[in-house]
Amino acid sequence: MGAGVRWKAVLDLAATFGLMGLCGSTSDVGVVGYTLGGGLPIMGRKYGFASDHVIAFELVTADGTQRRVTKNEDPELFFLLRGGKGNLGIVTAMEFHLLPSQDIFAGGIYFDGGHAAAVLQQFSEWVPTLPSEASASLAFLRLPDMDIIPEPLRGKFVVHLRFAYQGDPEAATQLLEPMRRSAPFMMEATGPLEPTQFDSIHQDPDQPVPVREHGLLLERLDDSVKVAILRHFGPGVESPVLLAELRLLGGALAKCADGEDSVNGRDAAFSFFMAGMAVPPLAELLPVVYDAVHQDLREASSGGTFVNLHGHFVDAEDRERAWNPSIRERLRKAKVRLDPQNMFSFGHVVGLPVIDQTVLLEDVVTAGGDAVLGN
Ligand SMILES: Cc1cc2nc3c(=O)[nH]c(=O)nc-3n(C[C@H](O)[C@H](O)[C@H](O)COP(=O)(O)OP(=O)(O)OC[C@H]3O[C@@H](n4cnc5c(N)ncnc54)[C@H](O)[C@@H]3O)c2cc1C
Known part of the structure; x- marks a missing residue:
């Protein structure tokens, strides 16, 4: 695959062979940029990071030399490109394994934000019971009052459970049951899904939007974390943060299946990621909220981040968190x-x-x- 290709093209083509690539929450990003940062996929707990499945990079370094970088041909560079982002050159092509795409059951459930505490509590008890075939995340969303948002959700504060499972659909339905019972929900869209429809799980915006982001890795989801999340993003809170997302890690993400790599935080339990619109006056408020949340989650966090979900580097100290x-x-x-x-x-x-x-x-x-x- 050449540089500049987005996931959508890869998913569409792979589907014709009954295969899929390890795409993340949106197929609208470049495969190379995503994979150089590790690439945290929808099916990550089953298959690991996207970079775990790279066979070779073609890299042009600053002196104009073109190199083929593989585990055997240049082990140190191969190690650094899998998670080290765009530090070392321009990747002009990449070879990677595709995976079987059968039997995926996925989607999401939207709860009214008023039930945030009950849903978060159930989520914290539920995720330790999930097998590695299942991935899950919980997002606290303050959705804008815009036509592109479906009517029941428009302008609302909602909690969005996202789920993906590869295996028996009956087992997937059973796995979801405790979350369905956590609170009355507004909308459910779950069922068998083709990888070409992965974008429908998280429902990220399908157009570029100006956002300011901040991420960190969490070692646990204990009471102090739940209290902090509800204090900043719970019902009745006015927040400029559009999305605050807890993504479950673990499973195959915990260890690179093919040697060593430079993906940070493999031992973390959750990624916590926030995003808000980088437009005045919200843009000025976001760093203040991010700092406060970061402080409140410090106990449960190594302070480190997963580079793809870090947000832009603010200063030298912030830069240190990515590796x-x-x-x-x-x-x-x-x-x-x-x-x-x-x-x-x-x-x-x-x-x-x-x-x-x-x-x-x-x-x-x-x-x-x-x-x-x-x-
Ligand atoms: C809506 C949305 C959802 C996302 N969801 C996920 C997710 O689920 N999991 C996840 O892991 N990430 C996710 N990301 C983060 C995404 O992986 C990064 O933003 C990634 O950098 C996007 O790559 P790009 O090539 O599209 O972007 P670009 O802005 O083109 O590139 C970003 C950086 O990648 C590097 N890069 C890109 N191409 C090359 C190249 N050919 N050679 C060398 N370096 C290169 C450079 O460092 C560049 O600065 C998401 C991003 C968005 C916007």
Whole structure:
């Protein structure tokens, strides 16, 4: 697959072979950008991160060299590209495994936001009982009063349970039962689903929207987390945050099935992600809310993030959250070796100033390059 291809094209083509790719909540993002950040898929608890299934990258580095990067041909670069984002070059093509797409049962249930506490409580008791064939997330949504939103949900505060399961549909229905009983619901749309319809599960916007985001990883969903979520996003709260989402991790996401990689937070239990419209006056309020939520969730969080759901890097300290120290160090070393002039400095990239520059300069001298540090 070449650079620039979006998931939709891959899902459509793969479907003609009875296969699917490990797409996330929307098929409207680029496969390469998504996969370089690990790629947290709808079916992640069963199959792991999208980057676990990459066979080869074709990479053009800053000096114009085109390299084929595989587990055997360049193990260090292969390690860093699987989760290290766009630090090290331009990926011009990627080879990856597709997976069987049969027997997917998926969809969502919308609850009135007034039942948020009961639904969240049931969700916290329910998720530990799920097998790894099942993925789930819970979103607190403050939906705008716009025509694109279906009438019963328009302008409402709702809690949206998202669910996907691969296996016997009867078993899937049984698995969902405790959540159905958690509170009266407004709308349910669950059933057998083709991977080409994955977008209907989360119902992310199908057009680009200006958003400001913030994510963190949680180690648990205990009472302190539930209290914090309800304090910031529960009924009666005025919040500029359009979406606050708890996504269940674990299962096959916990360990890379094919060697090592640089995806952060494999041992986390949940991803917690918030997004709001980056338009005045909301844009100014969002960082304040994000800081407050972050503080309140600090006890249950390693502070780290999954880079694809990090939000843009705010400052040097925030940047440190995207990769653990040893991966960061390896990324920086590779960056100085392959991109000494920091050509790839856009987006989610490691900073270079706090490293032991003598060590890195030795590497650069060995590699015969000039270093520009301190960006
Ligand atoms: C609505 C929505 C839902 C999402 N849901 C999920 C989800 O479920 N799971 C998940 O993991 N992520 C999710 N994401 C995050 C998404 O994976 C990232 O935003 C990803 O970076 C999108 O890649 P892109 O190529 O479309 O974006 P771009 O803005 O084109 O690229 C983003 C970055 O990716 C890198 N990149 C892209 N192409 C290349 C290339 N050819 N070579 C080198 N580097 C490259 C660069 O660092 C670039 O800055 C979601 C995003 C949106 C907007």
